Amino acid sequence: MKADAWFLDEPAAPLVRREHSLDEPGPAEAVVEVEACGLCHTDLSFAGGSVAPRHPLPLVLGHEITGRVVAAGEGARHLMDRPVLVPAVLPCGECEFCAAGRGNACPRQKMPGNDVHGGFASHVLLPAGALIPVDDAPEHVTRANLSVVADAVSTAYQAILRSDLHEGDAVFVVGAGGVGGFTIQFARALGARVIACDISPERLEIAAAYGAEEAVNVADLDGREARKKLQGIARSWKIPSLRHRIFEASGTAAGQLLAYSLISRAATLVQVGYTFDKVTVRLSNLMAFDATVHGSWGCPPEAYRRVLEMIYDGSVVLEPFVEHAPMSELNRLLDDMAHHRLTKRMVLLPDS
Ligand SMILES: [Zn+2]
Ligand SMILES: [Zn+2]
Structure with missing residues (x-):
């Protein structure tokens, strides 16, 4: 499968848009068609070169993803065609940290846009174990805005x-x-x-x-x-x-x-x-x-249900804190963020 993605090729240089091929999903993996990806300060740290991501460059950044599962391995078939939220920290689910409820500190965790290619793309291949289905979201909660829940x-x-x-x-x-x-x-x-x-x-x-x-x-x-x-x-x-x-x-x-x-x-x-x-x-x-x-680093997937409940019932609202922009504005927005010109969380939508 082809994906249109924004790559960080070298630190402190603009991100570059190009097509790349995604591997077929393994048994515990899924391909998510990105609906939205939030822009975080961590992306700026990576793009600006002040922090090196764990995955060698080039790397697709972005770790606040919502989308739809369009391909799934054997172990993730139940997610097929469903809208999902991708936690920014995807724990392995098998180690002692995970068993102790400290999955957010899992040494084998995968973070999109850091350990694996992230969400500034049309599609992204991810471990499926921790993906959170959000097909129960009420109408007043837009799925694009739910992306910021990931981090x-x-x-x-x-x-x-x-x-x-x-x-x-x-x-x-x-x-x-x-x-x-x-x-x-x-x-x-x-x-x-x-x-x-x-x-x-x-x-x-x-x-x-x-x-x-x-x-x-x-x-x-x-x-x-x-x-x-x-x-x-x-x-x-x-x-x-x-x-x-x-x-x-x-x-x-x-x-x-x-x-x-x-x-x-x-x-x-x-x-x-x-x-x-x-x-x-x-x-x-x-x-x-x-x-x-x-x-405190990230959030273990098992805590997401409660977070979503509090958003669904209106105890916590997203809209006033979030602004949308097309993904093609990415380099400009990174520059705005570097110069403290953003007051809201930017949610980027893939350009068609
Ligand atoms: Zn972040
Ligand atoms: Zn683990």
């Missing part, structure tokens, strides 16, 4: 699970765009009180409309002022630090420093954003505060 939305949900969030907790979300925006929505839907902070007035406005009780612009505050302001809100709510859940979703060094500074007694921090930059922190604060820090 931005499900990653936010997994981070919430990781934090052991409870109703009535105070949640601090540092970085209100992308994953942060969805973290805010899940936290609110699960009964927490949410404080969002960011440096973008547009992102804060959306955060305030979709779950954040307080939306704080920290652009003009130094680290100490920002910490005092944010912790002061939780104090005014009389929520003890034991019940503080801090999510670093900005993927910036400044955001990480701010998030870390918010840790106090028995608080929990989850690191969700990614930056190659390093920060200097006093790790002993964790000891002194008996505090907890988790990393």
